[in-house]
Amino acid sequence: MNLLSWFDLVGTFVFAISGTLAAAEKRFDFFGAVFAGFLTAVGGGTIRDVLLGAYPLAWVQNLNYLYIIITGVLTTFLLKKYIAPLRKTMFLFDTIGIGVFTIIGLQKALTFGVHPIIAIMMGTISAVFGGVLRDTFSNEVPLIFRKEIYATACILGGFLFLILDNYLNSINLKVIITILFVISIRIIAIRFKLSLPRIENLN
Amino acid sequence: MNLLSWFDLVGTFVFAISGTLAAAEKRFDFFGAVFAGFLTAVGGGTIRDVLLGAYPLAWVQNLNYLYIIITGVLTTFLLKKYIAPLRKTMFLFDTIGIGVFTIIGLQKALTFGVHPIIAIMMGTISAVFGGVLRDTFSNEVPLIFRKEIYATACILGGFLFLILDNYLNSINLKVIITILFVISIRIIAIRFKLSLPRIENLN
């Protein structure tokens, strides 16, 4: 099992926790929390695979995703008061998650023979759509549309990964460099309060 | 035509009525009502089939679903004042509906060679996702995430059906026992005000 597969598990686990925390705020019950955790963790990859027609879906074929997600939800239920304050740790793991999901989605799309730009889109969809679905089903405007450099970090990370692909052989090295890059973009964006322009600023 | 097929029609009809009643509350017009009825009635099965890659979809291939749904919507438009008070009858038919949709979805998923746990998930998705989509498109937080034992009744019904599958041959008998079980769970849950724990109760 390579580094990417390990990070995939970490990302799935962290996204399940983030979905459960969102469900807790909305006063969902345990089933609602599992649903929110599941949607956040595998929703992005599911949308990507449905758009590609890539059957069977990963979580349909491999029960480990379900087990990891339920573990994530139970962990959050039992240890909420310890998890909630870990904002910085969660931020780090979440960013590792979107970086990894971008790379996995991008690679999978390329195996379907799509243009690299579409592959980067599919990677970004893998990374961010779980959160978009979670927010939509919770009746919230998805945060991603107005907050910080989030999807942009995935898109830029996707470009970097494709460039590195021409020069490096080690998948582990490419993954580490890309994820460090995505983390740096998010930290820099937060530190300097960078954000994308809104349409009303331009008129 | 076996009992399951008959119940499938009943479930589709009742779900179309429930979608139309939700549309009426939101002041949708006739097209909106047909859309809400359609989404509620076939939305869950559609999501299941898209997740499995099970083409062609049942309602694309078989126009009877569309006819039943339009009949359900028209019935609700014409007889609303008689239908609205029939809460107990609607509850009964709705529970038959989710029981049947769970069994149909579970069986279909098994024909795709998935693990029984995934099959139970697919059955539950068939049963509850129509309502989730109806609520999401109506800009409501789906009720299922915070109210009563609803999805849980499907999950438990799914387990029972798989267990019965080892001991009984008659599909009709298995269907009746499973549906009576699902109805009992919902009645007991309502009578004793059972609900799943929420995350804030645990901390």
Add this chain to the structure above:
Amino acid sequence: MNLLSWFDLVGTFVFAISGTLAAAEKRFDFFGAVFAGFLTAVGGGTIRDVLLGAYPLAWVQNLNYLYIIITGVLTTFLLKKYIAPLRKTMFLFDTIGIGVFTIIGLQKALTFGVHPIIAIMMGTISAVFGGVLRDTFSNEVPLIFRKEIYATACILGGFLFLILDNYLNSINLKVIITILFVISIRIIAIRFKLSLPRIENLN
């Protein structure tokens, strides 16, 4: 390239603008605007293709859609003050868009051997679901469910196109007649304040 293909580009461009304007009202950032433009422009066709199992999706295979959408979003960002007042022009292009998308969706569905009624449904889904998704992700009740004769114009246009198919050979002529018909329905509906009945009016 026939008239239908040209109109397809016009429809995609106009729908991208309409999505961007909706995003601006919600104060989405640039990425959110591209997402909203994209969803509005290709969301309906994507839902249609996923329901039909028609892979690969048009925009996955053909990058021109992406380029047209990004051009539409940038145009809106740069020229918002000139575009916003062009309500009548936008209405005209939007109606050409739904007419064209109905015809394209209907034709594509027929190549999958579905019943003509399902083909008209698929055409209507192509035309209106982009806007439905845009509204749902923006946390709005989709306007289409309660405003004017919008989906109805697509459904009637679809019927007319299928009837014309028996009598005319020229695709351009059929497209022009159908689109003029759809435009007429919408103008008549607005002029005479026609709308579909709501359920509460009937009781």
